[in-house]
Amino acid sequence: MLASLIGYFGDFDLAEEAAAEAFAVAARRWPADGMPDNPAGWLVTTARHRAIDRLRRDRVLAAKLRLLLPGNGGGEPGEDDVAESAIPDERLELVFMCCHPALAPDAQVALTLRAVGGLATDDIARAFLVPAETMKRRLTRAKSKIKVAGIPFAVPSGPQLPERLAVVLAVVYLIFNQGYGDHQDTSGLAAEAIRLGRVLAGLLPAEPEVLGLLALMLLHDARHAARFDGQDLVLLPDQDRTRWDWRQIDQARALLARTRLDSARLDPAALRRGQYVIQAAIASLQAEPRLDWPQIAALYAELADLTDSDVVRLNRAVAIAEAEGPAAALALVEVLELPGYQYWHSTRAELLRRLGRADEARAAYRQALVLARTAPERRFLERRIAEA
Amino acid sequence: MQYALLIYSKPGATDGLGADERAAIHREYLDIKQEPGIVGGASLHPVETATTVRVQDGRTLVTDGPFADTKEIFGGFYLLEADDLDQATKVASRIPAARLGGVVEIRPVVTG
Numbered sequence: 001m002l003a004s005l006i007g008y009f010g011d012f013d014l015a016e017e018a019a020a021e022a023f024a025v026a027a028r029r030w031p032a033d034g035m036p037d038n039p040a041g042w043l044v045t046t047a048r049h050r051a052i053d054r055l056r057r058d059r060v061l062a063a064k065l066r067l068l069l070p071g072n073g074g075g076e077p078g079e080d081d082v083a084e085s086a087i088p089d090e091r092l093e094l095v096f097m098c099c100h101p102a103l104a105p106d107a108q109v110a111l112t113l114r115a116v117g118g119l120a121t122d123d124i125a126r127a128f129l130v131p132a133e134t135m136k137r138r139l140t141r142a143k144s145k146i147k148v149a150g151i152p153f154a155v156p157s158g159p160q161l162p163e164r165l166a167v168v169l170a171v172v173y174l175i176f177n178q179g180y181g182d183h184q185d186t187s188g189l190a191a192e193a194i195r196l197g198r199v200l201a202g203l204l205p206a207e208p209e210v211l212g213l214l215a216l217m218l219l220h221d222a223r224h225a226a227r228f229d230g231q232d233l234v235l236l237p238d239q240d241r242t243r244w245d246w247r248q249i250d251q252a253r254a255l256l257a258r259t260r261l262d263s264a265r266l267d268p269a270a271l272r273r274g275q276y277v278i279q280a281a282i283a284s285l286q287a288e289p290r291l292d293w294p295q296i297a298a299l300y301a302e303l304a305d306l307t308d309s310d311v312v313r314l315n316r317a318v319a320i321a322e323a324e325g326p327a328a329a330l331a332l333v334e335v336l337e338l339p340g341y342q343y344w345h346s347t348r349a350e351l352l353r354r355l356g357r358a359d360e361a362r363a364a365y366r367q368a369l370v371l372a373r374t375a376p377e378r379r380f381l382e383r384r385i386a387e388a
Numbered sequence: 389m390q391y392a393l394l395i396y397s398k399p400g401a402t403d404g405l406g407a408d409e410r411a412a413i414h415r416e417y418l419d420i421k422q423e424p425g426i427v428g429g430a431s432l433h434p435v436e437t438a439t440t441v442r443v444q445d446g447r448t449l450v451t452d453g454p455f456a457d458t459k460e461i462f463g464g465f466y467l468l469e470a471d472d473l474d475q476a477t478k479v480a481s482r483i484p485a486a487r488l489g490g491v492v493e494i495r496p497v498v499t500g
Contacts, residue, residue, distance in 0.1 A: 019498045029427075032447040102473055152472035158476070360477050 003370070022047035048231030091116065092203045093153050100151045107142035108171050114139055117192050118200070127178065127187035135240045165204075169213050169276060172196050176217050181374070182223075189223055201255070208259035215259075218252040219283035233376040236286060249287050260361055278303045293323035311334045314344055325356040342371035343354040346381065353388055390427070390474040390497040391468045396488030398462035413484045420466065420482060425475075452468050460490050462499035467497065 022043045030036075036108035084302040108335035109128075113119045119127075125135035145151065156164040172193050179189030204210045226239035234240075259277050273281075282299045285292055303309075313336055321329035330351040338344035349364035362385055369381040391475040402410050421429060438454040454462070463485065470476040473494065 024499060100473075149471075149494075150391075150472040150476070152474050154472070154474070157472065 012344045018040065018047040062358050091199065092155050095168055095200070095203075096155055096164060097146065097151060097153050099164075100146075101164070101167055102149060102151055103142050103145060105174075105375065107138055107145075108167070109174060110135060110138050111142050112171050112196070113175065113189075115193065117196060119192065123187075156301045165207065167211065168200070169209060170288070172277075173198070173213060173217070176220075182218060189218070190224075193217060194221060198295070209274040209276050211255045211259045212274060213278045215252040215255040215280035216276050216283055218248045218255070219280060222252070222287070224246040228376065229377055231379070233380045237291075241289075244287070244347050249284075252346075253284055254279065256284055272306070273302070275303060275306055278306070293319050297323050310338055311343075312342065314338065314341075314347055318347060321351060321354075330355065342368050342373075342377075345371065346384075349388075351383070353384075389470055389472060389476075390499055391473075392485075392495045392497050393466040393468055393476065393483065394462060394481045394493040394495060395466075395483055395485045396490045396493065397453055397463045397465050397485045398460055400430050401485070401488040401490065404466050413488075415476065416482075420479065425469045425479070427469050427484075429465055431464035432462070463490075 026043060027048055028037075037165065062317045095112065095116055098115050099108045103111065106128075111126055112129075113124045114121060121136055121139060121283050125132040128135070130138075133303055155161075174198070175189050176193030179185045179187050179191070185191065193246070194214070194217050197210075197217055200210050201214045222245040223236075223239060225245070226241070226243040229235055256277070259273075278299055282296055283305075285296050297316055297319035300312055304316055305311040314333065317329045317332040317336075320332060330348070333344070333348050333351060336344060345364050345368035347362045349368060352358075352361035352364060365381050365385045365388065369378060369385070372381055402413060405413075417431070420426065435454045438452075440451045440453060440455045442449050444452075445458055456462070466479070466483075468476055470479070474495050480486065481492055481494050486492045
């Protein structure tokens with residue numbers, strides 16, 4: 001039997017494994033189903049099927065490994081167009097495999113950067129401030145889980161697609177924010193996330209949320225140079241608009257326009273705009289010369305309905321402050337109760353300051369200062385306390 | 389691939405239900421057992437009947453009760469032949485315990 005299998009496959013290891021599997025199946029089934037008429041023939045056929053399955057899996061694995069090699073899957077055509085991949089189908093499958101919900105979130109991020117982004121393990125470790133050994137173990141564990149648990153190398157079908165796509169987009173956005181939080185983006189993660197966003201937009205050009213996320217990242221990133229004055233944080237209204245990347249803002253707006261066209265063709269249930277499209281629409285409005293605060297507040301209300309997030313409601317209150325004045329906004333902020341959130345305190349402080357309640361404002365700025373994590377934010381708050 | 393779908397039930401999950409509803413849930417379990425791909429499985433007697441064995445310094449220690457002191461009770465399992473984890477997840481999500489306050493743990497089976 002083994003010889004027959006080796007002859008069939010020309011691979012000793014494979015044949016031996018297939019035979020063992022066939023015996024195991026027989027041991028399980030024969031007592032219950034009875035012995036087949038031709039036991040030897042049954043075993044060979046079963047073993048062949050097992051081996052073919054295994055070969056298929058290995059072929060998929062080989063395809064995946066090819067994608068992991070540097071120089072493949074990393075090439076990007078002109079950075080102005082949405083990327084057209086040379087091997088579009090497999091890259092999409094790879095993304096969905098890396099962002100499978102059966103993997104831990106930190107593993108999803110690491111795998112996506114390694115396998116789709118082609119980043120070196122050491123660089124990923126540095127970007128997330130973990131020892132290289134830890135990142136290596138994390139990746140090894142994730143790859144092993146993919147193999148042993150049978151996480152598919154496939155694009156999820158129909159009803160599964162939206163929730164699985166949401167995981168992919170969350171991973172990309174998390175990568176972006178990890179880079180964006182650092183004012184020089186020394187890790188290059190913000191740029192990497194935008195690159196991933198372009199690849200996804202090329203592969204799924206009809207998914208409004210994919211375009212929305214790319215537009216959102218492009219809009220945030222376009223203001224990057226103006227966000228800091230030396231080491232100090234500059235708020236949106238005070239930013240030097242000539243330092244914004246207007247070409248990138250135009251690209252983002254073109255993407256947003258496409259989400260409107262595409263959503264018109266979808267079924268009515270899908271007409272509800274997704275969170276990235278709404279956030280990008282807000283960021284686009286924020287780049288206008290005169291800010292349409294009532295419209296921005298309305299978009300935040302739409303986003304709050306969708307996400308049920310108090311942080312979003314806080315942002316809506318900020319827009320209301322501009323549209324209707326600080327008193328109306330403070331009433332909205334006071335009901336939120338986000339005591340562990342720095343920006344709740346700093347927003348309260350700002351509104352109290354504008355209402356002339358200086359003592360309360362200083363106290364609230366101090367609470368924000370306790371929670372501030374980056375040096376530029378701390379300096380900004382200290383300045384405010386001194387001025388209040 | 390072969391997967392064990394380990395079924396952890398919430399105690400008393402069906403207490404408030406009528407006989408008909410309980411029978412319907414029982415039928416669901418039997419229906420899943422008939423699915424193509426299900427190659428084995430077992431339903432276990434209640435935890436009160438469990439005995440735990442461990443060996444320390446060569447001595448066998450036998451204690452009354454289940455090993456894991458969790459709220460949910462391991463009540464049985466299916467053995468499933470499936471192409472991949474997504475296919476296994478589809479079957480697991482139809483196991484009644486999963487929507488009745490319990491969980492189903494999917495574990496790949498060592499084969500060969």
